[in-house]
Amino acid sequence: MVDADQTFVIVGGGLAGAKAAETLRAEGFNGRVILIGDERDHPYERPPLSKGYLTGKEERDTVFVHEPAWYAQNDIELHLGQPVTAVDREARTVRLGDGTTIRYDRLLLATGSEPRRLDIPGTDLAGVHHLRRLAHADRLRHVLASLGRDNGHLVIAGGGWIGLEVAAAARGYGAEVTVVESEPTPLHHILGPELGQLFADLHAEHGVRFHFGARLTEVIGQDGMVLAVRTDDGEEHPAHAVLAAVGAAPRTALAEAAGLDLVDRAHGGGVAVDESLRTSDPEIFAAGDVAAAHHPLLHTRLRVEHWANALNGGPAAARAMLGRSVSYDRVPYFFTDQYDLGMEYSGWAPPGSYDQVVARGDVGKRAFIAFWLKDRRVLAGMNVNVWDVTEPIQRLIRSGAQVDPEALADPSVPLENLI
Known part of the structure; x- marks a missing residue:
């Protein structure tokens, strides 16, 4: 049960944290919402950093999740450029870098990930x-x-x-x-x-x-x-x-110091959460890159470092914080744009998990869909310069149905007919 006297704290000023704050207000939460980020910039989306903004095709202002004024308009208290240095689970407080402590009733860790470093001589050079x-x-x-x-x-x-x-x-x-x-x-x-x-x-x-x-x-x-x-x-x-x-490593130091359950790096690392994105502490949740969630559809623990996971995971965690029933079972999704090639990938098919790859379309012309199958069931699909097929691909994955590989490879057979 939540009420207007409660304080929900979000640690992490990225897409997951910003969308969680947005969802709390959209779902009617009237208590305090405090969003803490260790960068001075307002919360922003990361895909443009290696795509449109980096190429010069998009302006800097297009990367931000909300207009700066949105936070005050929605009574979201922002602490930017301020790292959280500790979580005290017993007192239910977080301590900021300047020594300030903030009490929480429920806490969301959306601390993201950080680039892995090259452990070689010369990496201290300016270039x-x-x-x-x-x-x-x-x-x-x-x-x-x-x-x-x-x-x-x-x-x-x-x-x-x-x-x-x-x-x-x-x-x-x-x-x-x-x-x-x-x-x-x-x-x-x-x-x-x-x-x-x-x-x-x-x-x-x-x-x-x-x-x-x-x-x-x-x-x-x-x-x-x-x-x-x-x-x-x-x-x-x-x-x-x-x-x-x-590669990138989940930023788990805060969770580890607080004694929350973590996942071994050999299995992807991250903060262990259940299907509602709740950690081993019932008042603390995690979302985005840092969360290693039990996935009810894939029947495994999965940590996903992509935009869609932050976009959807933040709101899912917010609803769980409000006491709603949540089963976060989104099909993993990511996309890329390189030169004249655009691609979307849905599903999860790590090495050794599949026994067949089927292509539909013209691979040589880079206009096709590739499917990864196990026992004739679709685990993942990647559409390259073929559009408006993400929904049927994800439905195929969700269905778990056995499909005819020849029909799957035949562009004249609608994907919807295979489900």
């Missing part, structure tokens, strides 16, 4: 970058434009989604780009070798060079500036800037 925050994108956007003007070289460590999106943005500015990836293709652990190769070919056509099967061992510099990188197979690549895009 080594990460991309997670708006300030990172501000800086990197300027760097890419400068590299393009001066025919400079960017080396990207990691061929995942962020690495590839930044590679596309950098080529758009005219910069030279080399991607160093330890696997034989980009996105190898996500899409497998066949579809990973599709992205390798796409980028190669736009002038990106790949160095597969290698890792960076050193960033070489002089007078604080980047000059080159070395890899573990003895190669050396010229570089004027380096982007570390080797």
Whole structure:
């Protein structure tokens, strides 16, 4: 039971936190809502940081979740540029970096994730970058434009989604780009070798060079500036800037210090939550990148680091905080835009979980849908330059129905007919 005398505190000023605050007010909560973020910027969405804003196609103001005035208009108390340093579960308080304590009745942890670092010599040089925050994108956007003007070289460590999106943005500015990836293709652990190769070919056509099967061992510099990188197979690549895009780690330090149950890193890490996004403390919830939720549809614990999870997970946690019945079973979803390729992916099909990949359409022309199957059941689907099919793909996944692979591959058979 909640009432107007209660205080709900949200730690994390990203999309999940902002949407949770919005939902609390939309669902009629009249108590105090306090949103705390360790960045000085108002809550913003992260996809533009490696897409539209980084490429220069979108303005900075377009990244924000709400207009700045919205928070005061909805009586949301903002504490920006202020980290939370501790949670006292017994006293039900959070302590801020300036020593202030705030009492909560219910608490939402939406602390997100942070870029993994390269543990090699030279990463303290000024030309080594990460991309997670708006300030990172501000800086990197300027760097890419400068590299393009001066025919400079960017080396990207990691061929995942962020690495590839930044590679596309950098080529758009005219910069030279080399991607160093330890696997034989980009996105190898996500899409497998066949579809990973599709992205390798796409980028190669736009002038990106790949160095597969290698890792960076050193960033070489002089007078604080980047000059080159070395890899573990003895190669050396010229570089004027380096982007570390080797994944992200959930920001669990606050939860760990508070004694909340965590998930082992080998299983994805994160704060363990049930299907209602409640942690091992009944008054504390977690959402977004940091939450490792029991997924009622997939029957596993899953931590998803994508925009849709923050967009939908924040509101789900808010409803659970209000005492509503919540079963957070959204089909995982993410998207990317690289050059003239647009893609949406729905589902969950980690390596070893599927026994067949079926394509519908023309893979060579990059206009197709790929499906990952196990025992003829669709685990995941990826539509490339084919639109308005996310709903039927997700319905196929949810149904758990066995499908005929030949019919699945036949564009003349409507997907709706297979459910």
